[in-house]
Amino acid sequence: MKIKHIPILSAGLLLLASNAVAEDTIALRAVNKAGEVIDAALVAYGGAEAITNLNVVARKSNFTTWATTQSLQPGAPWDQGQTSNFAAINFSEEQFRGATKGSGGGFDIDAGQLINGESSYTFDFRAGTMTAVAEPDFNTTSGPFIRVTAPLLVKQLQNRRHTSHWLGETEFDGRAHDVVTLVMEVGPALSLYFDQETHLLSRSERVLAPFGQIDYRFKDYVTIDGIPFAKTFELYADDQQNMLIDRYETVVNPDFAQYLELPKDLEAIAAAPPASTEVELQELAEGVFLVGGAGTFVMFVEMDDYVVSIGGTAGVPERIAEFRKVVEDKPIRYGVLTHHHNDHVLGVAPYQAEGATVLTVKAHEEVVRAAATDGEALKLKFVDGSEWLDGGSHKIQIIDIGPTPHSEHLLVAWLPEEGILFEADHFPNPANGRMAPAQPVTRRLAEVIDARGMDVKTIVGAHSARIASREDLAKALSLLPVNAAGSSW
Numbered sequence: 001m002k003i004k005h006i007p008i009l010s011a012g013l014l015l016l017a018s019n020a021v022a023e024d025t026i027a028l029r030a031v032n033k034a035g036e037v038i039d040a041a042l043v044a045y046g047g048a049e050a051i052t053n054l055n056v057v058a059r060k061s062n063f064t065t066w067a068t069t070q071s072l073q074p075g076a077p078w079d080q081g082q083t084s085n086f087a088a089i090n091f092s093e094e095q096f097r098g099a100t101k102g103s104g105g106g107f108d109i110d111a112g113q114l115i116n117g118e119s120s121y122t123f124d125f126r127a128g129t130m131t132a133v134a135e136p137d138f139n140t141t142s143g144p145f146i147r148v149t150a151p152l153l154v155k156q157l158q159n160r161r162h163t164s165h166w167l168g169e170t171e172f173d174g175r176a177h178d179v180v181t182l183v184m185e186v187g188p189a190l191s192l193y194f195d196q197e198t199h200l201l202s203r204s205e206r207v208l209a210p211f212g213q214i215d216y217r218f219k220d221y222v223t224i225d226g227i228p229f230a231k232t233f234e235l236y237a238d239d240q241q242n243m244l245i246d247r248y249e250t251v252v253n254p255d256f257a258q259y260l261e262l263p264k265d266l267e268a269i270a271a272a273p274p275a276s277t278e279v280e281l282q283e284l285a286e287g288v289f290l291v292g293g294a295g296t297f298v299m300f301v302e303m304d305d306y307v308v309s310i311g312g313t314a315g316v317p318e319r320i321a322e323f324r325k326v327v328e329d330k331p332i333r334y335g336v337l338t339h340h341h342n343d344h345v346l347g348v349a350p351y352q353a354e355g356a357t358v359l360t361v362k363a364h365e366e367v368v369r370a371a372a373t374d375g376e377a378l379k380l381k382f383v384d385g386s387e388w389l390d391g392g393s394h395k396i397q398i399i400d401i402g403p404t405p406h407s408e409h410l411l412v413a414w415l416p417e418e419g420i421l422f423e424a425d426h427f428p429n430p431a432n433g434r435m436a437p438a439q440p441v442t443r444r445l446a447e448v449i450d451a452r453g454m455d456v457k458t459i460v461g462a463h464s465a466r467i468a469s470r471e472d473l474a475k476a477l478s479l480l481p482v483n484a485a486g487s488s489w
């Protein structure tokens with residue numbers, strides 16, 4: 001088969017090549033014009049040689065983030081979070097160092113990473129631990145830093161100009177711009193907007209299905225060692241501001257050796273086994289199943305005549321299909337949503353398709369209806385405080401534990417007879433079972449468990465395959481944040 005195809009393919013390519021030379025095709029114009037835009041940008045960014053020699057960049061920044069569709073309440077204005085960040089990249093050696101410290105959504109973070117071949121690690125300064133990275137990936141790890149650093153995008157264009165097409169010219173911020181494409185090693189193509197007068201990058205866009213369009217803005221250029229860097233960076237997701245970065249320090253070509261040092265006070269712990277991407281079923285008790293994979297899980301409870309499905313994260317149809325291998329015929333009467341965040345209402349449409357009534361709180365009605373296939377026809381039942389579902393073989397109490405530091409309202413499912421609690425986003429449960437100091441959200445969950453005198457034996461979550469014990473929760477609560485040194489330079 002292969003041998004037969006080769007001559008045909010070669011002939012086709014030859015034909016294409018000769019046509020391209022003969023005619024001024026759209027593709028040829030797009031490539032040639034992109035080349036002109038890239039050459040002008042290289043001059044504006046200090047010259048081709050300066051960009052070629054731009055090998056190490058280290059930046060300190062303050063990030064303001066807006067928790068779009070991930071705030072305490074369902075609508076705008078979105079909650080703001082603050083983090084301080086450090087990033088340093090070394091292109092020639094494919095090394096990257098990053099660190100982030102701050103809070104948001106009821107979680108405190110003080111973490112970092114080093115990509116350095118065999119000596120690659122993630123650091124949890126809050127927990128005081130470090131974990132070897134089994135398969136370090138320089139391109140994936142450094143991509144987010146490159147995408148928000150204009151001269152590094154120009155460097156990418158320089159190295160990958162064969163991927164670039166001129167898309168056209170357009171006005172942006174009252175100024176004429178040329179738009180060219182860039183395909184990086186990883187991720188969807190970027191559209192880069194270069195000012196026709198200054199030849200500096202003003203804007204970049206990329207489309208991230210199914211989430212929508214991400215729009216980056218580069219502002220307040222300052223020249224460092226002859227290369228203009230944007231001091232301010234803004235990110236919009238579907239026209240809503242999602243991030244503001246203020247760079248207060250940028251260093252060009254420092255010695256990278258200082259960033260390769262490992263923090264001294266961290267305990268090395270074993271890496272978690274890679275998460276399974278297969279949908280798997282675990283039986284927690286008779287008729288109670290945790291089904292999921294790839295970081296999203298649903299709990300199914302088999303009643304006498306019907307089924308209750310709890311959790312609304314990605315992949316509900318596949319989880320239902322897996323559950324159907326053990327319980328074939330009973331209808332799913334209720335689908336319980338934990339909260340209104342965009343990654344927890346994906347189950348609404350599949351529950352509606354099953355003919356189920358969706359359980360939520362009144363305050364989340366609008367978001368939940370919007371997530372349905374037919375919002376008006378969606379059957380809803382609102383939980384006010386708490387609600388019992390008694391289906392004979394099992395009793396489930398759906399409890400609103402809000403307000404929590406993560407959501408004004410948050411539903412958990414509690415099976416008192418089995419001692420099983422299902423929660424979302426309030427108890428991080430690492431696959432290796434190594435508990436970290438309890439987050440503010442976990443302390444809130446524990447308060448509710450205490451106040452209600454719940455005899456919890458098992459905790460399962462919307463984002464973990466691991467079944468946690470009450471000892472795991474006690475362990476997390478007993479640990480205090482270490483906040484070890486080493487996260488900043």
Ligand SMILES: [Zn+2]
Binds near residue numbers: 339341406
């Ligand atoms: Zn959430």
